Amino acid sequence: MTLVFSAEQTRSSAENPDRARFRVCSPRVALAGLLAVTAVLYLWNLGASRWANAFYAAAVQAGASDATAMLFGSTDAANSITVDKTPAALWVMTLSARVFGFNPWSMLVPQALMGVAAVALLYAAVRRVGGPGAGLIAGAVLALTPVAALMFRFNNPDALLVLLLVAAAYCTQRACERDAGRWWLLAAGVAVGFGFLAKMLQALLVLPALSAAYLLAGRPPLGRRVLDTAVAAVAVVVSGGWYVLLAELWPASARPYIGGSQHNSILELALGYNGFGRLTGDEPGGLGNMNHDVGWGRLLGFSMGSDIGWLLPAAVICLAAGFVITRRAPRTDASRAALVIWGGWLAVTAVVFSYMNGIVHPYYTVVLAPAIGAGIGLGATLLWRRRADPRAATTLSGAVLVTSVLGAVLLSRHGDWMPWLRAVVAVGGVAAAVLLLVAGRLGVVATRVVAAVAAVSCLAAPAAVSLATASTPHSGSIPSVGPAPGPRAAVMGGPGGGLLDSPTPRADLARLIATDAGEYTWAAAVVGSNNAAGFQLASGAPVMAVGGFNGTDPSPTLAQFTRYVDEARIHYFIKGRMMTMGHPGGNSARDSSEIAEWVEARYTPVTIDGTAVYDLTQQPRTSQPAHSSGQR
Structure with missing residues (x-):
């Protein structure tokens, strides 16, 4: 299997006289x-x-x-x-x-x-x-x-x-x-x-x-x-x-x-x-x-x-x-x-x-x-x-x-x-x-x-x-080759987002996140880096990725997150779609799950474009954390 421009063979007079070269046009x-x-x-x-x-x-x-x-x-x-x-x-x-x-x-x-x-x-x-x-x-x-x-x-x-x-x-x-x-x-x-x-x-x-x-x-x-x-x-x-x-x-x-x-x-x-x-x-x-x-x-x-x-x-x-x-x-x-x-x-x-x-x-x-x-x-x-x-x-x-x-x-x-x-x-x-x-x-x-x-x-x-x-647009964390998305292809991103794809929020949700964003350290927080990326790219405002890429990193902890909320550093919490199957030997999704449960137990959401959004600057309905054993 060769790409040849000429069949004649010649000998190189430089570097290696024993090596034959193609005469390339x-x-x-x-x-x-x-x-x-x-x-x-x-x-x-x-x-x-x-x-x-x-x-x-x-x-x-x-x-x-x-x-x-x-x-x-x-x-x-x-x-x-x-x-x-x-x-x-x-x-x-x-x-x-x-x-x-x-x-x-x-x-x-x-x-x-x-x-x-x-x-x-x-x-x-x-x-x-x-x-x-x-x-x-x-x-x-x-x-x-x-x-x-x-x-x-x-x-x-x-x-x-x-x-x-x-x-x-x-x-x-x-x-x-x-x-x-x-x-x-x-x-x-x-x-x-x-x-x-x-x-x-x-x-x-x-x-x-x-x-x-x-x-x-x-x-x-x-x-x-x-x-x-x-x-x-x-x-x-x-x-x-x-x-x-x-x-x-x-x-x-x-x-x-x-x-x-x-x-x-x-x-x-x-x-x-x-x-x-x-x-x-x-x-x-x-x-x-x-x-x-x-x-x-x-x-x-x-x-x-x-x-x-x-x-x-x-x-x-x-x-x-x-x-x-x-x-x-x-x-x-x-x-x-x-x-x-x-x-x-x-x-x-x-x-x-x-x-x-x-x-x-x-x-x-x-x-x-x-x-x-x-x-x-x-x-x-x-x-x-x-x-x-x-x-x-x-x-x-x-x-x-x-x-x-x-x-x-x-x-x-x-x-x-x-x-x-x-x-x-x-x-x-x-x-x-x-x-x-x-x-x-x-x-x-x-x-x-x-x-x-x-x-x-x-x-x-x-x-x-x-x-x-x-010729095919590609997005997400696992792009695939070929003329059309196959079973491995990433989804372009729906409203909810997830582990391997990012959400594409509509204008009213992106506008809500961006409003008064300069008054907060993070305009919003959501579990998973891909979820956070979608909301951040749409709004142009910093969005905290709770738990990192897989939602399994212990950052922030529940104690850190509640302190940020008390200090009014986070405006909204967004309930994004997330697959959290964490590794059994590690932190798994404990911290991110606890944070989501804590928010859901204390704050009343509003639904925008099918997405639940919690305003963390509003008066919480209860001061008691949730004790749910289920993963949300």
């Missing part, structure tokens, strides 16, 4: 075309998703107006609680909002541009060892992977994470190429460290691959390579750990509660809820283990297959072939070093995603897309150069056949959408697979045609789903 023009297509795909009609993930949009809104909220990633400008991630991705979007004003475009355009930058950087990395053709393959695969088209148009932290990890891989490749590669390896460590600030421990999954590549293929002596790797590890700790130290040492009374933790600790958040708890399923404050697809087939299954599975088998085949081809190469061979980087990235991350027992969502797999693209670009190029060898031709043929059949299968999961494409992909793939067996004996023009048919057969299905994904 106008590689700069081809790259410009790839980046232009990527930009259109990621930017076109970007505002249709409006606030996308309202949970993060509310934090951007808060940070755009308050420096403390920006620093800690608070969900509201009054700094009641943070999002359940470190806030590096929010910093990028918030800076854009501060410059251009807070709106969907100012929030989402940086995400899309990070996607274009990731494609360009992946091209640069793969081109260094595989040539322009390999770089274009890698970049095209990343750009046209459906989950990439989803997440680079969304406001989750994954866009920044992917860009930083691609940058780390690029820097590691450069470190392996030089006799004095320490500074490049140090830069790789810094990139991974800031990746931690985007999505915590997930960023560290690439470290085994990056370390192994430099220790194996770096040019300095072994002792120097070990020392350089240790220095890079320190760079990871420093560039990511400074923020952990800042948050831990900052007086708790002067900062928001750390969302996602049970003890107001960012270290606990990193190692627990967003760390090892994701592997074991033991996540205090989470929702318990809800996974039913743990195992090697998860990445191709109904949960994640449409997001990332399209080219995954081809990447495995091409990477394995690349290692076989370079098995006798010198220790410092650049191609094998790159295979270690991208193959190790893919292997470690894929195994973790397949077997993790805690919270895992299909869109997490976007971090696999660069490794899949690079693996195919490098391995397929090495195979194509040896297409006259029956073993290489058979391997290429098998990769194309598996990819086209898998593409047809994954397309069938989208129901009756474009049924003709399944047949085209399957027939084209079979034809290309057959022709690849004899590609080494064909003429130049015929060879180009075979390569083009193979590339189109492999990329048509994911490209079509990517276009459909980009």
